[in-house]
Amino acid sequence: MVEDKVDRAEFRLLRRAPGPDVTLPSCQSGMLAVGNKAELCMTCAVRHLSICSALEGPALERFAAAVHIMSLDAQAPIFDEGEPATAVFNVKEGAVRLYKLLADGRRQIVGFLFEGDFLGLSGVRGGNYAYSAETVVPSHICRLQRSAIDGFLHEFPKMERQLLDIAAAELAAAEEQMLLLGRKTARERLASFLLKLSERAVRRGKPADPVSIPMSRTDIADFLGLTTETVSRTMTQLKRERLITLLPGAAIAISDRDALQAASEGD
Amino acid sequence: MVEDKVDRAEFRLLRRAPGPDVTLPSCQSGMLAVGNKAELCMTCAVRHLSICSALEGPALERFAAAVHIMSLDAQAPIFDEGEPATAVFNVKEGAVRLYKLLADGRRQIVGFLFEGDFLGLSGVRGGNYAYSAETVVPSHICRLQRSAIDGFLHEFPKMERQLLDIAAAELAAAEEQMLLLGRKTARERLASFLLKLSERAVRRGKPADPVSIPMSRTDIADFLGLTTETVSRTMTQLKRERLITLLPGAAIAISDRDALQAASEGD
DNA sequence: CGGTTAATTGAGATAGATCAACATATGTGG
DNA sequence: CCACATATGTTGATCTATCTCAATTAACCG
Numbered sequence: 090m091v092e093d094k095v096d097r098a099e100f101r102l103l104r105r106a107p108g109p110d111v112t113l114p115s116c117q118s119g120m121l122a123v124g125n126k127a128e129l130c131m132t133c134a135v136r137h138l139s140i141c142s143a144l145e146g147p148a149l150e151r152f153a154a155a156v157h158i159m160s161l162d163a164q165a166p167i168f169d170e171g172e173p174a175t176a177v178f179n180v181k182e183g184a185v186r187l188y189k190l191l192a193d194g195r196r197q198i199v200g201f202l203f204e205g206d207f208l209g210l211s212g213v214r215g216g217n218y219a220y221s222a223e224t225v226v227p228s229h230i231c232r233l234q235r236s237a238i239d240g241f242l243h244e245f246p247k248m249e250r251q252l253l254d255i256a257a258a259e260l261a262a263a264e265e266q267m268l269l270l271g272r273k274t275a276r277e278r279l280a281s282f283l284l285k286l287s288e289r290a291v292r293r294g295k296p297a298d299p300v301s302i303p304m305s306r307t308d309i310a311d312f313l314g315l316t317t318e319t320v321s322r323t324m325t326q327l328k329r330e331r332l333i334t335l336l337p338g339a340a341i342a343i344s345d346r347d348a349l350q351a352a353s354e355g356d
Numbered sequence: 357m358v359e360d361k362v363d364r365a366e367f368r369l370l371r372r373a374p375g376p377d378v379t380l381p382s383c384q385s386g387m388l389a390v391g392n393k394a395e396l397c398m399t400c401a402v403r404h405l406s407i408c409s410a411l412e413g414p415a416l417e418r419f420a421a422a423v424h425i426m427s428l429d430a431q432a433p434i435f436d437e438g439e440p441a442t443a444v445f446n447v448k449e450g451a452v453r454l455y456k457l458l459a460d461g462r463r464q465i466v467g468f469l470f471e472g473d474f475l476g477l478s479g480v481r482g483g484n485y486a487y488s489a490e491t492v493v494p495s496h497i498c499r500l501q502r503s504a505i506d507g508f509l510h511e512f513p514k515m516e517r518q519l520l521d522i523a524a525a526e527l528a529a530a531e532e533q534m535l536l537l538g539r540k541t542a543r544e545r546l547a548s549f550l551l552k553l554s555e556r557a558v559r560r561g562k563p564a565d566p567v568s569i570p571m572s573r574t575d576i577a578d579f580l581g582l583t584t585e586t587v588s589r590t591m592t593q594l595k596r597e598r599l600i601t602l603l604p605g606a607a608i609a610i611s612d613r614d615a616l617q618a619a620s621e622g623d
Numbered sequence: 624c625g626g627t628t629a630a631t632t633g634a635g636a637t638a639g640a641t642c643a644a645c646a647t648a649t650g651t652g653g
Numbered sequence: 654c655c656a657c658a659t660a661t662g663t664t665g666a667t668c669t670a671t672c673t674c675a676a677t678t679a680a681c682c683g
Contacts (some may be wrong), residue, residue, distance in 0.1 A: 188514055189535045197535040210520075214528040248514060253477075256523035261481040263530035268464040270537035271581030275639070296571055306662060314538030319639055321663055331464045542671070573630060583672055588631050604680090624683105631678070640670090646663070653656090 118126055129153050129231075136203025138293060139179050140255065141250035143328020144241070155237040158231045167208075167230065174218050177238050184303045187212075187220045188311065198312040199263075201225070201304065205299040210238070222293035226303045234262035270314045273355070278313040279323045280353035283333065287343060299340045327352070396420050405472025405560060406446050407522065410515035411508070422504040426497045434475075434489035434497065441485050443475035444505050450495020451570045454487045455578065465579040466530075468492070468571065476503070478523040493570045537581045541545055541623075545580040546590045549621035550600065554610060558585075566607045594619070 130153035138141055144152050158181065161167070167178065170189060185202040199220055202208055212219045224230075242249045269278050283300060291297045302309075306317045306324075313320065327333045332349045334342040343349055397420035403409055404413055411419050427435070434445065437456060452469040454541065469475055479486045491497075502503075509516045536545050550567060558564045573584040573591075580587065594600045601609040601614045610616055 119371055125381040168406055187531075189531060191535070191539060191622055195539045195622075197538040199531040199534050211524045212527045212531055213524055219528040243513075246510075246513060246516070249513070253520055254522065255515065256520065256527060257478045257480055260479045260523060260530060263534065264454075264456060264466040264479055264486055264529060266531065267466050267533055267537060268458070270534060271464040271578075272458060272462045311538075316640060317662075318641080318664085319603065322639095326662075355458055355462075584630075585632085585673080586671060589671095592631075625670085626665105626683095629678105629680070631676100633676080634674090636671105636673070638670100638672090639668105641668070642666085644663100646660100646661100648661070650659080651657085653666080 100291075107313050114200050129156060129158060135179075135181055135205040135293075138288065140207050140227040140248055140251050141179065143245055143251050148241075148245065152233075152241060157231055157232045159232055160227050161224045161230060163224055163226045163228075165224045167224065168218050170218055171223045172218050174209060174213045174216055175235050177207070177221075177235055178232075179231040180204055180206045180229050181229040183230070185222055185228065185230070186225050186304065186308055186312075187222050189220050194310045197314070198308060199266075200259075201308075201312070203289060207255055208251075209235070210252060213257055225308065225338065275313075275315055275319050275323045276326065277353055277355055278315065279309075279320065279327065280332070280349050282309065282313060283341060283343065284346075284349060284353055297343075299336060302339050302341055359615075362442060362601050372622055375383060388538075395423060400448065402446075402448055402472040407474050407517045407518050408446065410512055410518050415508075415512065419508060422500055426492045426499055428497060430491055430493045430495075432491045432493065435485050437485055437488045439485050441476060441480045441483055442502050444474070444500050444502055445489075446498040446500075447471055447473045447475065447500050449497040450497070451492040452489055452495065453492050453571065453575055453579075454489050456487050463578045464581070465575060466533075467526075467578070468575075469554060474519075474522055476502070478526055488598075492575065496570070542580075542582055542586050542590045543593065544620055544622055545582065546587065546594065547599070547616050549576065550579060550608060550610065551613075551616060551620055564610075565607050566603060569606050569608055 111314060113148060130136060130141055130144075130149050133141065141149070141152065156285065161183070167185065168174075168176075180202050182204055186198050187200045187202065187208070189195050189197045199212075209218070221297050223262070230347075242252065271279055273281065286302065287297045287300045290300060304312075306320050309315075310317045310320045315323075324333075324335070327349070328335055328346075332343070333344045334344050336342055367589050373549045395410055397403060397411075400406075400408065406417070407461045408419065414436045428450070434452065435441075435443075447469050449471055450472075452475065453465050454467045454469065454475070455463050455465045457463050466479075466576075475489060476485070509519065536548055540548065553569065557567060561566075571579075573587050576582075576585045582590075591600075591602070593601055594616070597608070599612045599619060601611050603609055
């Protein structure tokens with residue numbers, strides 16, 4: 090526990106040690122065996138949330154044929170920062186964290202992904218992933234060769250435009266996160282985080298109020314630029330002031346949304 | 357000076373006070389009078405750096421016809437966060453800062469733009485600008501109605517793809533900035549900042565070594581999530597250790613690039 | 624060249640980090 | 654199904670990097 094940071098850096102080196110190219114993580118937890126692959130996308134519960142919604146009918150069937158669904162355990166690597174960006178992904182179910190590491194193991198989580206979120210095109214620098222990706226909980230992730238998606242983008246300008254919109258939205262979110270990291274207090278950061286999680290849950294068609302918090306305190310800390318201890322203390326503080334209620338099963342009830350909103354902007 | 361933050365917040369409110377829509381800043385410092393508008397883009401010194409490079413011949417002439425060049429003083433507003441995003445911009449000459457404010461005046465600069473940099477499509481949330489933009493030094497900024505650029509994007513997929521690449525690069529930069537803001541020390545932040553400025557100068561065809569620093573210490577502080585005092589002290593520290601030399605005229609010589617690189621990653 | 628603004632330097636305060644128990648889940652094999 | 658083992662979360666007591674407040678100095682500009 091004391092050696093946490095060093096462990097993280099060493100672990101990273103270990104993972105990279107084997108050779109220049111690592112086996113694809115798709116093999117690590119097994120692939121779903123599916124009879125009719127087309128069904129995959131046609132009946133996908135999160136299609137309306139993702140770029141796949143730009144396709145219909147035969148195009149969607151062709152798309153489905155190129156997609157592989159990976160079933161991953163919790164804490165499973167998807168790809169590493171610096172690897173050639175040969176595939177793109179879509180989260181079908183579960184949660185993913187994207188992060189960057191410093192040499193000494195300090196970690197910054199640059200984003201969390203949930204059902205319907207797209208991954209692997211934006212945030213790529215010079216053909217390589219700009220961050221690492223891991224599952225937070227057991228997840229189903231759709232995987233598609235980059236070459237394949239490039240073809241679809243070329244063929245369906247609507248999809249490309251949608252991707253541009255996604256990139257613009259991600260950028261706006263990134264800028265908000267910069268404001269949070271550069272200028273907000275711990276209390277403001279946590280309040281902002283909880284509200285944002287709630288908003289995102291709503292966009293996915295889930296209830297706004299009991300927010301599910303699938304990630305650990307350490308993940309939250311590394312996302313908010315804090316330590317676990319500060320996250321824990323601040324959580325307790327918000328609880329004590331009755332802005333939130335900690336529920337069993339990694340969920341949080343927002344007891345006073347207005348007050349939490351106020352707390353997120355600096356009282 | 358003591359009331360700096362409050363001033364900033366009040367100033368912002370004042371600027372917004374007049375009415376629902378503010379006069380376009382293009383009128384504030386005058387427009388360049390140009391005989392042959394087509395010449396504007398055809399002979400533009402930074403065309404190869406910007407999205408305009410996707411167009412040639414007649415298409416470029418049509419593009420030029422739709423472009424207005426604004427000549428702005430230093431510290432001139434370009435647009436405000438929350439305004440409808442009715443135009444896109446390209447920096448022809450000068451420097452621009454993009455920033456977000458909190459209600460009490462705390463400011464986070466989310467990016468600096470230089471010659472050739474594009475502005476106004478990515479980072480837009482729901483049709484409104486996600487941040488405010490101001491010039492840092494006297495600048496020439498190309499302005500184009502959003503509806504016009506949409507037409508070109510539709511007509512020239514090459515331009516749209518280029519925009520997607522730009523957005524991806526911006527996102528990668530934003531993620532790196534999150535790592536800086538969330539996990540780096542003041543020393544690491546400043547070293548990273550100076551190196552990045554140097555890299556960007558090179559990409560614009562300028563020398564890597566005496567880096568021009570057009571922005572104030574306050575701007576640097578608000579970009580790095582620090583205070584002016586800390587920026588100043590850290591600058592002095594790097595100078596004392598002979599990693600950099602402060603030159604007259606807002607320039608900095610990188611005396612020991614390797615050491616500065618090391619300092620940017622945590623010694 | 625004086626006046627104004629920006630940058631630097633110093634002294635002291637503090638939010639959040641670090642170090643250290645302790646508590647509470649989570650899981651595992653008997 | 655319980656008792657132990659391990660990971661995760663909470664709480665407490667310090668410590669410190671950076672902020673804040675306060676001068677002082679340097680740069681810029683008409």
